Amino acid sequence: MSLDVDAARGAIERAVAKPLGISVNEAALRIHSIVNDGMASASRVQAVERGHDPAGYSLVGFGGAGPVHAYGVASRLRLRTLIIPPNAGLGSAVGLLLAPRTFRLSRTFIGTLDRIDWQRVETLFAEMKEEATAALRNAGVTDAEMAFDRTADMRYRGQRKELTVDLPARSLKLDGAGALRKSFEKLYAKIYHRTHDDHPVEALAWRLVAKGPPITRQSRGGSKTARAQNARPRTLRPMMFDGWLRPRSCEVHSRYDLKAGHTIVGPAVIEEAESTTVIGPGGKAMTDIYGNIVISLSGDRA
Amino acid sequence: MSKQPKRVTQLEVAWNTLISIASEQAAAMVNSSFSAVLGEMEDLSAGVFDADGVMMAQSVQGAPGHLGSLSLGVKHFCKAFPAATLAPGDVLITNDPWLVSGHKHDITVVTPVFLGKRLVGFTASNCHTVDIGGRIFSAAGTDVYEEGLQIPLMKLFAAGKRNDQLFTIIQQNVRSPDLVIGDLMAQVSANETASRRLVEFMRDSDLSDLRALSNDITSRTERFMRRAITAVPDGEYTDRIVLDGFDQPLHIDVKLTVKGDRILVDFEGTSAQVPKGINCVLNFTRAFTYYALKCLLAPDSPNNDGSFGPIEVRAPGGSLVHARYPAAVGGRHLVGLYIPFAIFGAMKKVLPDRVVADSSVLSAVTLNGVDDAGKPYVFTFFSSGGMGARAGKDGLDATAFPSNVANVPAEIMEQSVPVLMLSRELIPESFGNGRHRGGAGQRVGLKLRTALPATVSCMVERTTSAPRGFQGGEEGHPARLLIDDKSIDAKQSHLLKPGQLLVLETPGGGGYGPPKHAGRNGDDHG
Numbered sequence: 001m002s003l004d005v006d007a008a009r010g011a012i013e014r015a016v017a018k019p020l021g022i023s024v025n026e027a028a029l030r031i032h033s034i035v036n037d038g039m040a041s042a043s044r045v046q047a048v049e050r051g052h053d054p055a056g057y058s059l060v061g062f063g064g065a066g067p068v069h070a071y072g073v074a075s076r077l078r079l080r081t082l083i084i085p086p087n088a089g090l091g092s093a094v095g096l097l098l099a100p101r102t103f104r105l106s107r108t109f110i111g112t113l114d115r116i117d118w119q120r121v122e123t124l125f126a127e128m129k130e131e132a133t134a135a136l137r138n139a140g141v142t143d144a145e146m147a148f149d150r151t152a153d154m155r156y157r158g159q160r161k162e163l164t165v166d167l168p169a170r171s172l173k174l175d176g177a178g179a180l181r182k183s184f185e186k187l188y189a190k191i192y193h194r195t196h197d198d199h200p201v202e203a204l205a206w207r208l209v210a211k212g213p214p215i216t217r218q219s220r221g222g223s224k225t226a227r228a229q230n231a232r233p234r235t236l237r238p239m240m241f242d243g244w245l246r247p248r249s250c251e252v253h254s255r256y257d258l259k260a261g262h263t264i265v266g267p268a269v270i271e272e273a274e275s276t277t278v279i280g281p282g283g284k285a286m287t288d289i290y291g292n293i294v295i296s297l298s299g300d301r302a
Numbered sequence: 303m304s305k306q307p308k309r310v311t312q313l314e315v316a317w318n319t320l321i322s323i324a325s326e327q328a329a330a331m332v333n334s335s336f337s338a339v340l341g342e343m344e345d346l347s348a349g350v351f352d353a354d355g356v357m358m359a360q361s362v363q364g365a366p367g368h369l370g371s372l373s374l375g376v377k378h379f380c381k382a383f384p385a386a387t388l389a390p391g392d393v394l395i396t397n398d399p400w401l402v403s404g405h406k407h408d409i410t411v412v413t414p415v416f417l418g419k420r421l422v423g424f425t426a427s428n429c430h431t432v433d434i435g436g437r438i439f440s441a442a443g444t445d446v447y448e449e450g451l452q453i454p455l456m457k458l459f460a461a462g463k464r465n466d467q468l469f470t471i472i473q474q475n476v477r478s479p480d481l482v483i484g485d486l487m488a489q490v491s492a493n494e495t496a497s498r499r500l501v502e503f504m505r506d507s508d509l510s511d512l513r514a515l516s517n518d519i520t521s522r523t524e525r526f527m528r529r530a531i532t533a534v535p536d537g538e539y540t541d542r543i544v545l546d547g548f549d550q551p552l553h554i555d556v557k558l559t560v561k562g563d564r565i566l567v568d569f570e571g572t573s574a575q576v577p578k579g580i581n582c583v584l585n586f587t588r589a590f591t592y593y594a595l596k597c598l599l600a601p602d603s604p605n606n607d608g609s610f611g612p613i614e615v616r617a618p619g620g621s622l623v624h625a626r627y628p629a630a631v632g633g634r635h636l637v638g639l640y641i642p643f644a645i646f647g648a649m650k651k652v653l654p655d656r657v658v659a660d661s662s663v664l665s666a667v668t669l670n671g672v673d674d675a676g677k678p679y680v681f682t683f684f685s686s687g688g689m690g691a692r693a694g695k696d697g698l699d700a701t702a703f704p705s706n707v708a709n710v711p712a713e714i715m716e717q718s719v720p721v722l723m724l725s726r727e728l729i730p731e732s733f734g735n736g737r738h739r740g741g742a743g744q745r746v747g748l749k750l751r752t753a754l755p756a757t758v759s760c761m762v763e764r765t766t767s768a769p770r771g772f773q774g775g776e777e778g779h780p781a782r783l784l785i786d787d788k789s790i791d792a793k794q795s796h797l798l799k800p801g802q803l804l805v806l807e808t809p810g811g812g813g814y815g816p817p818k819h820a821g822r823n824g825d826d827h828g
Contacts, residue, residue, distance in 0.1 A: 033315065034314055034315055034318070037315045037318055037319065038318060041318055041319060041321075041322030042322070044322060044326055044499075045322055045325050045326050045329055048326045048329045048330050048333070048495070049329045049332075049333060051333060156336070156484065157480075158336045158480055158481065158484060159334065159335065159336050159484065160332070160333070160335050160336065160337075160338070160340070161332075161333040161334070161335075191330075192330060192333075192334045192488075192491040192492075192494075192495065193491055193494040193495060193498070194487060194490060194491045194494065196484065196487055199480075199484070
């Protein structure tokens, strides 16, 4: 698909640049920036609504325009790592075929931590494990390849929404109450900045995630290891990033040139048929053996 | 980042960030809440203010009765607690009806925000608490003293230290202390979430003070509002809306004078305040006036103090819409929620495409008793009737307007109180017909699941005065409240015995425009 650059410049000039008395380049950059900001704000509200703190997560940029904005969104959320999978525009379809075989089971069993019957909790987990093991075997996973994670949905008794807390693999029969209250309050304080001392904590649902191994893929270029080396750009093109007064010449790469271990230092863009990946100034990208572009953010905003 | 003249776009980014901080604040409040009022019905608001108490942004979620009243409330806090009296870790509180949103159930928590040691702003939240002692949430009070615990402007936390005495007093005075204190702490947490984000935002944007930004935001919003008012033809527009009242009907009279870029809203002629808990303090009247005019003139502009500058509200002291202390105000929404319809009624001639025909507003029923385990319970459920029709669309069924409080799911009710919900259904014949029809009301039927009777406190309006249709649309059906098929007083407390069936029928919304044919369906519904 070819884009009409002159028509785009004309539209931005008429609608934004002229009325604000700024240059077309600056107007375009500001539009990009406002869009990134809106997405970052929405992500934050979403994160709080679901009881997560975005810090510490990596952002996966997918969809046609995802990689265009992902760097700007990630830097606003202060994330350190951004991953752009290959064929980012086809993310879900490919992911469905490649995700590890996983079964998620849950049992409702409500009780406050100081009173709950831990024997019953462990029995529920044992039942779920048995069920999940059979399902995984049926899906072709051997017992040695299986991995299990246990979580519980918990809240202060009477509260409207729960938080999902990771549980230790060891038996809860010994000190379930103490360990769970501690994990719950640690997570609660991280999200809500306060804890309700002396208020009973209750668990509502017990969950088991049973996973098979990741489906192994042929690495790109056949190699299992990657040697770091600088990627060579196809061309240079004038670009503008936040804080720049005028465009500067920046690298344009083709994603199809990138081999495992290839590195690119931002500012740069990587073009492919389905999308364009933007790397802000100071961002460092490296292609891994699966063809993912893994970008470490510099901490500056883009 | 360079300091080049990118002011406008930087402003938009900063502005959106402030709105998102207020929305995060509201989300944190809902998620960490304990009661259904907060968690399901979301009867709350949250806002971010500068150091002078100017509201820069309000959460997208929020009740319209809090629009403007939260902002007016924070100004009282600023007066009572000058910067020199505040320290990091302070959290302030009040539920004074005259200072914020008009009844004691609304608890306002204000957290001063410090950048280093300097006061740079406030985050504030206002929530309807499940109980505040006194009479249950009701309109039956004769003065404000009957309506529960009064919390003056105070510190709930001082430099991070909990005011244990105040917590103890609150705990001792309310019927469900766990829920009340839990929700209160949800407000404290939410304010803190927003305060941290505000400081982070200031550090990121290299701001040491918010006032210039605040001024930029409010003056732009005010200009926008003034332009919108200028587009309305100058003139005087009047309406009277009649309410059920108690012994005799009551009325709200309004006259809007539009002149250039300003509007004067005068409630001269409105009934005098009554010795029942339905009186509105001026703050609450202002909130619903602002809300109605914002709906008409600038529905998409963000909420901040700028919207209110061009609007002057006058109401005779001692009237139903400007009640004097110590009037009873517990069920003030039974009057306040009608203010927008009086304003829409007045403006329908000049803004026919923007008004909404009369809606059912909100019906509140509070159940209070002791369950079979001997534990006291109190639970208010709001039920929405039909919304009025609009010029281009039917009214929404069982949707509250102008309040946006949500219906409580039957499952949540049955978990919260020992009742069995026997029915919840739309009432097809309840709406006013028209070119566009009003929304249908709903019928809710329930019985107790206990051996002991419960007290049912009702705050239901429009049992005699039906929601009006506009521009030739028909009126909706009024509300009904029945125990075992016998009609009961909709603003009193009653005893509900085990086995008795309580039925609430909420009103249908008014229609818009003359009906095309004598069917019950508007043209959007076949």
